[in-house]
Amino acid sequence: MRLEAKKLGYRYANDAWLFRKFDLSLQQGETVGLVGPSGRGKTTLARILAGYDTPLEGTVMLDGQPLPKRGYHPVQLVFQHPEEAVNPRWRIGRILNEGGQPDPFLLQELGIDQGWLERWPGELSGGELQRFCVARALGPQTRFLIADEMTTMLDAVSQAQVWHSVLAIAKQRNLGLLVISHEPSLIRRLCDRVIEWESLVH
Numbered sequence: 001m002r003l004e005a006k007k008l009g010y011r012y013a014n015d016a017w018l019f020r021k022f023d024l025s026l027q028q029g030e031t032v033g034l035v036g037p038s039g040r041g042k043t044t045l046a047r048i049l050a051g052y053d054t055p056l057e058g059t060v061m062l063d064g065q066p067l068p069k070r071g072y073h074p075v076q077l078v079f080q081h082p083e084e085a086v087n088p089r090w091r092i093g094r095i096l097n098e099g100g101q102p103d104p105f106l107l108q109e110l111g112i113d114q115g116w117l118e119r120w121p122g123e124l125s126g127g128e129l130q131r132f133c134v135a136r137a138l139g140p141q142t143r144f145l146i147a148d149e150m151t152t153m154l155d156a157v158s159q160a161q162v163w164h165s166v167l168a169i170a171k172q173r174n175l176g177l178l179v180i181s182h183e184p185s186l187i188r189r190l191c192d193r194v195i196e197w198e199s200l201v202h
């Protein structure tokens with residue numbers, strides 16, 4: 001399966017275009033890094049690929065077909081700030097069930113303690129909460145995962161644990177991974193190939 005962005009263009013209101021004629025192609029099973037300067041539109045692109053926003057120009061295709069407008073989205077996004085990605089008034093168990101009944105092996109792989117399911121988001125550390133966000137994004141129908149500065153806020157140990165688990169799951173399930181990060185060492189360690197934002201933006 002291939003995720004393709006073709007001639008994407010986006011800008012907010014009457015601001016300057018962030019990107020135009022932006023092409024990107026990602027194959028299932030690949031881990032690709034996207035690096036570029038701050039504020040140029042990487043998060044905006046990630047939101048478009050995952051269906052949160054609609055591009056003003058161009059299309060996003062999965063195996064040549066437009067992405068589904070309804071139902072489970074096969075391209076899932078994990079954000080930098082897990083606390084902003086969850087409803088603080090829902091217990092963790094309910095948040096996790098949003099993407100369907102979670103696979104117990106997935107929870108185990110991500111080091112998620114069943115006892116935490118009863119807690120509120122504010123009762124977990126950033127690293128623990130981010131692991132829940134990853135688990136929620138890895139429903140059985142996920143084919144591509146976009147990690148937008150996914151571990152930037154975590155300490156080195158939590159960062160290594162999360163990536164170790166995600167890479168193992170991606171391999172088992174042949175997922176495509178797009179790793180957006182400003183840390184070249186992380187990207188070099190994780191990715192099969194690296195895309196420079198500047199080389200794609202016109």
Ligand SMILES: Nc1ncnc2c1ncn2[C@@H]1O[C@H](COP(=O)(O)OP(=O)(O)OP(=O)(O)O)[C@@H](O)[C@H]1O
Binds near residue numbers: 037040041042
């Ligand atoms: N909802 C919005 N309305 C208006 N402008 C926005 C909105 N979201 C982002 N922007 C602006 O669009 C530009 C690109 O933002 P974006 O978050 O996509 O960049 P980025 O490359 O991911 O940056 P960073 O690496 O710092 O996270 C920024 O100038 C930002 O201020």
